[in-house]
Amino acid sequence: MKCYCLNNFSSPLQEKDIDLPVPHTNQVLLKVKASGICHSDIHLCNGYYDIGMGKKFELKDRGIELPLVLGHEIVGNVVAKGEDVKDIEIGGNYIVYPWIGCGICENCKESCENYCLSPQYLGINKPGGFAEYILVPHYKYLVNIKNMDPAMIAQYACAGLTTYSAINKIEKNIYKKKPVVIFGAGGLGLMAVSILKALGGYGSIVITNDLNKKQAALEAGALAVFDYNDEHLVKKLLDHNSNHKYHAVIDLVGNSNTTKASFDILEKSGALIIVGMFGGLSNWPLAFIPMKALKIIGSYVGNLSEFNELMKLVIDQKLEPVQIKKYDFDKLNEALSDLRSGKVVGRAVIINNI
Ligand SMILES: [Zn+2]
Ligand SMILES: [Zn+2]
Known part of the structure; x- marks a missing residue:
């Protein structure tokens, strides 16, 4: 499958072909339909945060390892699932909760995986949605978006939840x-x-x-x-x-x-x-x-319960969509550069038509 990889900080993402993952047990494989671009993707590409007085907080010190497939606002279509997966339809469109924790630290046990001490966030610590397919480690991180538009819905995984x-x-x-x-x-x-x-x-x-x-x-x-x-x-x-x-x-x-x-x-x-x-x-x-x-x-993103509450609100009330700007999958670097220079009104979203 094709993906876009951050190989070095401060350089454009590079196209790469990698093996298509095979889902086991509770895992689900989705074909990515839409992937929102977030300001934190810009920070990730830069490789640091400005912490004032001319100092930088380097992302390599935050445990971010390269190469990395970015993208944490993902809607995909389920193409395969592990043998223990329940209530997930093959062919259905799902939004992915990306703020996945280690499952064993105190914050994860308190159902605050978004504050995990050893995060496994998709698109930040683990491969994300700037790819043709994504492997989600457990079906509990998926919400069926029914017939809503994947391009409009993807942004709820980060911008919406945050x-x-x-x-x-x-x-x-x-x-x-x-x-x-x-x-x-x-x-x-x-x-x-x-x-x-x-x-x-x-x-x-x-x-x-x-x-x-x-x-x-x-x-x-x-x-x-x-x-x-x-x-x-x-x-x-x-x-x-x-x-x-x-x-x-x-x-x-x-x-x-x-x-x-x-x-x-x-x-x-x-x-x-x-x-x-x-x-x-x-x-x-x-x-x-x-x-x-x-x-x-x-406040940093949100937990899984908040994500489920938000998605219920979005689906039940058919929330008014926030303006988006669509880019084709292969225009990812252009989209990042537009976002960096403040040219995007609303959310930039990559559409995968491959
Ligand atoms: Zn984000
Ligand atoms: Zn944890």
């Missing part, structure tokens, strides 16, 4: 009664707006540095959109809320400026949920954290 889990970290009675401020209007930002709406949220106020994305955020259901580069951003946000501070901010960017602005607009006992890993350092007046009883919470 934003769903971030929203879950805000108390329900808060997000139902008060606006949530969202930094970022990329794939995750639009997804957060759409999921918050589907959950019956009061609504979202989006901040973006790209006014081309403003319209997309409004179409996804944002109450208002503000310009990240506006020097009076904090004042304008407070004015918009009748001069009140906000109770919840989801920061999908995660840089010095967004975390600083988030801090300035949060009211007492408010929560800042940081999802984005743009990087850098933050300069918070520390005394205000206890004084205002602020909660600063990091």
Whole structure:
């Protein structure tokens, strides 16, 4: 089968032919139909995260081994299954939960495989969806998407799940009664707006540095959109809320400026949920954290229960799709480069027509 491999950090993915895996026991083999491209794929290609003060956190120190087939937002068509697999239809289209753990560490035993101490995440630690086929180690990681469009659905495995889990970290009675401020209007930002709406949220106020994305955020259901580069951003946000501070901010960017602005607009006992890993350092007046009883919470993807809840919401409510930009499988490097330069509105998705 054909796959695209990251052989060296900071270099394009390379096409490679490898043996088609054969599923045994609980494993399932799927022909990849759609594979979303995530900002973390860019970090993986770069080989590091910026952790501020000119320092880098190298991915090889995080246990990432090359060569690697990236791609963790995968929808595929089941072509073969192991002898112990139950309730999976050959020929059915399934979305894959990629945040698979070791199954034996404390976090895995608490059903938080996404916080596994020895992760086996598909597309990060194990071969992912930038390939013709993918082997999933257990059928419990699959959800049947019925007749929904694989290209639209793939993004729920990361962008959808990540934003769903971030929203879950805000108390329900808060997000139902008060606006949530969202930094970022990329794939995750639009997804957060759409999921918050589907959950019956009061609504979202989006901040973006790209006014081309403003319209997309409004179409996804944002109450208002503000310009990240506006020097009076904090004042304008407070004015918009009748001069009140906000109770919840989801920061999908995660840089010095967004975390600083988030801090300035949060009211007492408010929560800042940081999802984005743009990087850098933050300069918070520390005394205000206890004084205002602020909660600063990091959120990384989501667990399997959250994935199943989210997919039920998506399928039952036929969630309004977030804008996507499709690329053919062999245009993967072009798609990565477009995403890197901020040219993609919504989610970039690779379509496999092979
Ligand atoms: Zn991702
Ligand atoms: Zn584990």
